[in-house]
Amino acid sequence: MASLKEVKGRINSINGTLKITSAMKMVASSKLHKAQEAIENMLPYERRLYHMLTNFLKSDVSVESPFIVKREVKKVAIVVFASNSSLCGGFNANVIRHLTEMINQYAGQVGKENILVYPVGRKVADAVKKLDIVPEGDYQHMSGKPNFQEASELASALMTRFLSGEIQQVELLYNHFKSTSTQVLTRETYLPIDLSKTKEMADAGNGEMQSDYIVEPSVETVVSELLPKVLRMKIYTVLLDSVAAEHAARTMAMQIATDNANDLIQELTLLYNKSRQQAITNELLDIIGGTMS
Numbered sequence: 001m002a003s004l005k006e007v008k009g010r011i012n013s014i015n016g017t018l019k020i021t022s023a024m025k026m027v028a029s030s031k032l033h034k035a036q037e038a039i040e041n042m043l044p045y046e047r048r049l050y051h052m053l054t055n056f057l058k059s060d061v062s063v064e065s066p067f068i069v070k071r072e073v074k075k076v077a078i079v080v081f082a083s084n085s086s087l088c089g090g091f092n093a094n095v096i097r098h099l100t101e102m103i104n105q106y107a108g109q110v111g112k113e114n115i116l117v118y119p120v121g122r123k124v125a126d127a128v129k130k131l132d133i134v135p136e137g138d139y140q141h142m143s144g145k146p147n148f149q150e151a152s153e154l155a156s157a158l159m160t161r162f163l164s165g166e167i168q169q170v171e172l173l174y175n176h177f178k179s180t181s182t183q184v185l186t187r188e189t190y191l192p193i194d195l196s197k198t199k200e201m202a203d204a205g206n207g208e209m210q211s212d213y214i215v216e217p218s219v220e221t222v223v224s225e226l227l228p229k230v231l232r233m234k235i236y237t238v239l240l241d242s243v244a245a246e247h248a249a250r251t252m253a254m255q256i257a258t259d260n261a262n263d264l265i266q267e268l269t270l271l272y273n274k275s276r277q278q279a280i281t282n283e284l285l286d287i288i289g290g291t292m293s
Contacts, residue, residue, distance in 0.1 A: 004279065007272045011265060018261040024087065025254035032180065032247035038146075039177055039240040046237040049230045053223065054193070067159070067227055068193045071168045075114040076106050077136070077158060079190065079235070080128075081174035081242035082121035084143050089256075091175060091249035092123040094185050099124065099173055102187070103131060116167065118154065120239065146243055151236035159231060162191045174238050175245035181252055183245040190234065 082095045099117075106115050118136045119125040121143035128135050142150050161167045170191040176184040215222050 004272060004275050007268055007275060011268045011272065014261050014265050014268070018258060018265065021254045021257040021261060025251055025258060028247050028250040028254055032244065032251050035240065035244035035247050036177070039237070039244045042233075042237050042240055046230075046233045049226070049233060053226050053230050065193075065223060065227060066163055067191060067231070070192050071165075073168045074110055075116065075167045076110060077116040077118060077161070077167045077170045078102060078106075079118040079154070079158070079170065079172050080120065080124050081172075081238060082119070082124035082143065083246045084122040084140055086123065087253060088246055088250035089253040091183065091246055092121075095124060095173060095175065096127040098185055098187065099127070100131065102171070102173065103133070118158075120242070142239060143243065143246075146236070146239045148232075148236045151239050152232040155232040155235040156228075158191065158235075159228065172238055174242040175249070177241050177244035177248055180248045183249055190231070 078099065080095060080099050082092045086092065103112065103115055103117075106112075112133070115133065116136050117128050117133050118139065119128050120139040122140045125135055125138070125140060137154075139150075139154065142154075158167075158170050162170060169189065171187060172190050173185075173187050176186040178184050
């Protein structure tokens with residue numbers, strides 16, 4: 001059995017850890033509140049824009065766009081979102097594991113040299129280098145401080161490479177913020193736009209897929225202006241979504257760590273009291289034994 005001094009030292013050590021995890025939980029909770037407000041304000045706007053766009057593209061009016069053209073995939077780009085720091089449970093590990101599976105999948109189809117990875121976040125950038133893939137740019141700062149201008153520049157770069165035919169498909173991989181306790185790992189095709197899924201998205205939203213719009217000057221003009229805006233907004237929305245999911249994951253991880261520290265302190269305190277009581281009892285027995293002798 002550990003000595004009283006050792007048990008007391010462990011209790012003090014865990015108390016120090018408890019203070020750290022409790023403080024980190026409060027910080028993460030505060031950041032989560034701001035990030036949650038941002039994504040909840042942005043998501044309905046982005047979805048409505050997307051619904052309007054796809055309504056035009058699915059309407060009876062003949063509208064053509066290079067962004068909906070499916071071509072044989074010879075080179076693919078993957079934009080993956082994670083965090084710059086750890087201590088957020090399985091948030092980064094889940095993304096990295098799924099990214100590895102995607103790379104292995106596409107490596108068998110187009111070859112590893114034809115996979116372009118855009119890592120947003122230091123953790124996934126480090127993981128990409130370990131997979132012997134050179135990252136397409138440095139986007140670590142975007143994960144820490146979401147910025148529409150930088151997200152728009154990333155979207156523009158992807159659209160330019162897609163339109164030029166350099167890449168034929170772009171995929172997004174990120175954690176979707178569903179609630180404080182739930183983050184859903186999400187993989188979706190960014191380009192080309194898949195119109196077959198728009199009905200499903202509408203049913204999951206408000207169930208409306210009406211295309212009864214009065215458009216001026218023309219549907220073609222509106223779509224040509226609206227589509228790049230929607231694609232830029234999509235990258236920014238996904239970035240906000242991933243950041244909110246990160247803070248939610250860290251809040252829950254620190255809450256669990258704090259609860260475990262409290263439980264461990266209670267167990268050690270009980271052990272300390274029992275050991276102390278036993279030591280006192282032994283001393284009394286020694287005194288009584290010495291007196292009787």
